[in-house]
Amino acid sequence: xxxxxxxxxxxxxxxxxxxxxxxxxxxxxxxxxxxxxxxxxxxxxxxxxxxxxxxxxxxxxxxxxxxxxxxxxxxxxxxxxxxxxxxxxxxxxxxxxxxxxxxxxxxxxxxxxxxxx
Amino acid sequence: xxxxxxxxxxxxxxxxxxxxxxxxxxxxxxxxxxxxxxxxxxxxxxxxxxxxxxxxxxxxxxxxxxxxxxxxxxxxxxxxxxxxxxxxxxxxxxxxxxxxxxxxxxxxxxxxxxx
Numbered sequence: 001x002x003x004x005x006x007x008x009x010x011x012x013x014x015x016x017x018x019x020x021x022x023x024x025x026x027x028x029x030x031x032x033x034x035x036x037x038x039x040x041x042x043x044x045x046x047x048x049x050x051x052x053x054x055x056x057x058x059x060x061x062x063x064x065x066x067x068x069x070x071x072x073x074x075x076x077x078x079x080x081x082x083x084x085x086x087x088x089x090x091x092x093x094x095x096x097x098x099x100x101x102x103x104x105x106x107x108x109x110x111x112x113x114x115x116x117x
Numbered sequence: 118x119x120x121x122x123x124x125x126x127x128x129x130x131x132x133x134x135x136x137x138x139x140x141x142x143x144x145x146x147x148x149x150x151x152x153x154x155x156x157x158x159x160x161x162x163x164x165x166x167x168x169x170x171x172x173x174x175x176x177x178x179x180x181x182x183x184x185x186x187x188x189x190x191x192x193x194x195x196x197x198x199x200x201x202x203x204x205x206x207x208x209x210x211x212x213x214x215x216x217x218x219x220x221x222x223x224x225x226x227x228x229x230x231x232x
Binding site: 004006009032034041042043044045046049089093102103104105106107108109110 | 121148150152156157158159160161162165167173175207209211218219220221223224225226
C-alpha cells in the first residue's frame with residue numbers, strides 16, 4: 001500500500017531549467033513533509049521540509065509548494081545545476097510533539113533527476 | 118556531524134544463508150530504522166527500534182528480524198536469504214522527540230546480492 005505517490009520517475013533538464021517533482025498523499029493525519037536528496041553511493045540526506053500550516057517554503061534554490069486541500073506537494077529547483085543531478089524522494093510522517101509514531105517516514109517512489117550542462 | 122555507518126558496502130550471499138547487516142550511529146539517537154531501497158519502489162520500512170531491546174515491524178517485515186542490544190547498534194537479520202531480498206539496505210537514526218524536527222540520518226547503504 002503506497003501512501004505517497006511521486007512523479008515523474010525520471011526527469012531530464014538543461015542547466016538553468018526548473019525541474020518540478022510532484023507528490024500526493026492519502027493519509028490526512030500526515031503533518032510533516034520532507035524531501036530527501038540522494039547522490040550515487042550515498043544515503044539520502046534531508047534537503048528541505050514543510051509542515052501543512054504554510055503553503056510554501058524556500059531554502060536557497062529549492063522550494064516546496066504545499067496544497068493541503070488537494071493533498072499534494074511539490075519540489076521546485078530554481079536555476080538547476082549539473083550538481084543537482086541526484087535521486088529525490090518525497091516523504092511524509094504523522095507525528096507532532098508527544099506522538100508515538102517515532103518519526104516513521106513513508107517515502108515516495110523516487111525521481112532520478114539529470115541536469116545537463 | 119552525525120555519523121551512521123554500515124558494516125559492508127557490498128555483500129554477496131547464497132540462497133538460504135543467514136545474513137547479518139550491522140548499523141552503528143554515534144549520536145546517541147534513540148530511534149533507528151532499517152529500509153530497503155528498490156528502483157521504482159522508493160524506500161520501504163522493514164523494522165524500527167525506539168529503544169534498546171524495543172522494536173516494531175515496519176511495512177515489509179516478512180523474512181527479516183532485528184536486534185538492538187546496545188543503543189548505538191541496530192542489526193538486520195535475514196534468517197534464510199532469498200533472491201527476492203537482493204536490494205540496497207539503508208539504516209537511519211534520529212533522536213527522540215521533535216525538538217530538532219524529524220530529520221533521519223542515513224548510512225551509505227549495503228548492496229546485498231543473493232545468488
